[in-house]
Amino acid sequence: MKRLINLRPERAARLALSALPFAFVIGLYLVSSELRLAANPNDKLLPALPQLYAAIDRLAFTANVRSGQYDFWFDTLASLRRLVFGVGISALLGLCLGVASGVIPYVRAGASPVVTAISMVPPMAVLPILFIVFGLGEIAKVVLVVFGVAPVIVRDMQLRAMEIPQELTIKAQTLGASSWQYILRVVLPQVMPRLITCIRLSLGPAWLFVIAAEAIAATEGLGYRIFLVRRYLAMDVILPYVVWITLLALVMDHALRWLQKRMYPWAESEHEARPAP
Amino acid sequence: MSAIALRHVWKTYQGQVVLENLSLSIDSGEFCTLVGASGCGKSTFLRMLLGAEPPTRGQILIDGRALPEEPDAQRGIVFQRYSVFPHLTALENVALGLEFTSSPLLARMFGRRRRAAFKRAALMLESVGLAAARDKYPAQLSGGMQQRLAIAQSLMMRPKVLLLDEPFGALDPGIRTDMQALVKALWREQRFTVFMVTHDISEAFALGTRLLAFDKVRWDPQAPHAYGARITYDIPLDREARHARAVLERQMAASESRAAKLAVAAEA
Numbered sequence: 001m002k003r004l005i006n007l008r009p010e011r012a013a014r015l016a017l018s019a020l021p022f023a024f025v026i027g028l029y030l031v032s033s034e035l036r037l038a039a040n041p042n043d044k045l046l047p048a049l050p051q052l053y054a055a056i057d058r059l060a061f062t063a064n065v066r067s068g069q070y071d072f073w074f075d076t077l078a079s080l081r082r083l084v085f086g087v088g089i090s091a092l093l094g095l096c097l098g099v100a101s102g103v104i105p106y107v108r109a110g111a112s113p114v115v116t117a118i119s120m121v122p123p124m125a126v127l128p129i130l131f132i133v134f135g136l137g138e139i140a141k142v143v144l145v146v147f148g149v150a151p152v153i154v155r156d157m158q159l160r161a162m163e164i165p166q167e168l169t170i171k172a173q174t175l176g177a178s179s180w181q182y183i184l185r186v187v188l189p190q191v192m193p194r195l196i197t198c199i200r201l202s203l204g205p206a207w208l209f210v211i212a213a214e215a216i217a218a219t220e221g222l223g224y225r226i227f228l229v230r231r232y233l234a235m236d237v238i239l240p241y242v243v244w245i246t247l248l249a250l251v252m253d254h255a256l257r258w259l260q261k262r263m264y265p266w267a268e269s270e271h272e273a274r275p276a277p
Numbered sequence: 278m279s280a281i282a283l284r285h286v287w288k289t290y291q292g293q294v295v296l297e298n299l300s301l302s303i304d305s306g307e308f309c310t311l312v313g314a315s316g317c318g319k320s321t322f323l324r325m326l327l328g329a330e331p332p333t334r335g336q337i338l339i340d341g342r343a344l345p346e347e348p349d350a351q352r353g354i355v356f357q358r359y360s361v362f363p364h365l366t367a368l369e370n371v372a373l374g375l376e377f378t379s380s381p382l383l384a385r386m387f388g389r390r391r392r393a394a395f396k397r398a399a400l401m402l403e404s405v406g407l408a409a410a411r412d413k414y415p416a417q418l419s420g421g422m423q424q425r426l427a428i429a430q431s432l433m434m435r436p437k438v439l440l441l442d443e444p445f446g447a448l449d450p451g452i453r454t455d456m457q458a459l460v461k462a463l464w465r466e467q468r469f470t471v472f473m474v475t476h477d478i479s480e481a482f483a484l485g486t487r488l489l490a491f492d493k494v495r496w497d498p499q500a501p502h503a504y505g506a507r508i509t510y511d512i513p514l515d516r517e518a519r520h521a522r523a524v525l526e527r528q529m530a531a532s533e534s535r536a537a538k539l540a541v542a543a544e545a
Binding site for chain 2: 167178180184189
């Protein structure tokens with residue numbers, strides 16, 4: 001018998017093991033729901049599958065009588081738009097400012113302390129300010145996401161740009177590179193994989209800020225809906241929405257990882273074992 | 278292709294003297310090998326020649342003019358590690374210098390010019406024996422191949438001076454011999470001036486036309502940083518060199534053991 005640390009599960013066993021916790025949670029839910037509904041058929045806390053299905057059908061596949069919209073998809077689109085704009089602007093800002101201050105000491109001297117200070121401000125504390133300044137529309141929500149996410153990306157990009165070995169910086173200069181050419185051909189390609197990782201890690205906080213902003217002031221969006229139906233204890237709506245948000249986040253995470261592997265194959269092989277000479 | 282002169286060059290870091298009072302003149306096309314105990318300032322010397330660090334005092338001249346204060350395409354460099362760009366294939370690594378010089382804004386070439394440049398790069402790769410690896414990324418190459426690539430990349434710019442900072446230090450002995458032969462052959466062909474730092478004395482004697490040994494002449498046990506290294510031996514390499522080598526090996530051994538003793542004393 002090998003030691004435990006040397007035993008690795010086969011593919012089938014690995015899949016089964018990863019499915020196990022999910023199956024357990026779903027099973028636990030179904031049993032608890034059954035028990036509660038047996039005691040009180042009007043219980044709203046743990047709705048059974050047919051009730052969940054009915055709620056999904058009502059929101060996703062039936063037009064809202066008053067507005068004529070399909071609420072579920074309308075909410076999804078609204079939230080995704082806020083998220084994508086927020087994260088996109090943050091990424092662009094992070095890339096430009098982060099690389100500039102990582103590479104150019106004069107920019108770093110000016111930008112680094114203020115970015116550090118801004119990153120310490122709790123974004124939720126400035127949310128009222130954003131609503132006052134930008135009104136209750138889309139801008140305030142996108143700005144909240146940028147405020148929460150961008151400083152981290154800027155700082156990470158700056159660090160990554162500064163981590164480029166000095167040997168490479170000198171080497172580029174001996175090949176005749178100007179500062180701009182160095183940024184374009186050496187720094188940018190090397191920080192791009194890290195930027196994608198950064199975006200992946202920022203998705204969690206970004207969702208948090210979108211939902212929070214929607215909970216406080218919005219007329220549509222996944223977070224808006226959840227907080228709206230909370231008043232009626234409508235768990236049959238809240239639960240599918242939470243699962244949906246999780247699914248969306250997972251899909252984005254996987255898509256970004258795929259993109260990273262696809263576009264920057266060298267970043268992968270850098271960490272792999274080197275072939276024998 | 279380029280003569281270098283040092284006039285009373287000093288280098289200190291926060292009161293710690295690393296190099297003191299170096300005066301030297303190197304002829305164009307010379308192959309200088311630099312030896313000395315670890316931490317005696319050989320690499321600092323190389324970095325000053327590169328322009329990556331200014332001398333604290335004194336002057337360095339290249340062809341009679343002050344050395345530019347930052348690295349440029351006149352002087353190529355190969356480090357022990359991190360000498361090639363991990364995100365470019367072998368061919369792209371070699372062609373990068375050409376792209377820098379001919380496209381200031383985008384640092385990329387297109388169409389016919391690109392094909393011509395990459396053809397030149399491919400020839401250069403071939404001359405260092407890397408034709409088969411042209412589309413591989415550095416991480417897929419062995420250590421020796423990466424160093425070949427770094428040399429090819431530098432030589433593409435036709436530098437007047439080539440600086441080598443322990444370029445073969447991390448390589449296996451067999452590959453090392455191949456690499457020495459490669460560098461020697463390329464040097465014979467192009468006659469750039471070479472400065473090569475090495476830990477391996479036999480390498481220093483085998484490759485160089487002139488050997489510079491760095492060591493501290495003055496030594497104060499109470500203040501080990503008060504004095505810096507000087508060039509203690511400046512040997513034109515010929516038959517007499519064999520004798521000098523024996524003397525030098527003894528001196529290096531003594532210097533290393535003294536440094537080791539001092540380190541032990543400092544810890545105690």
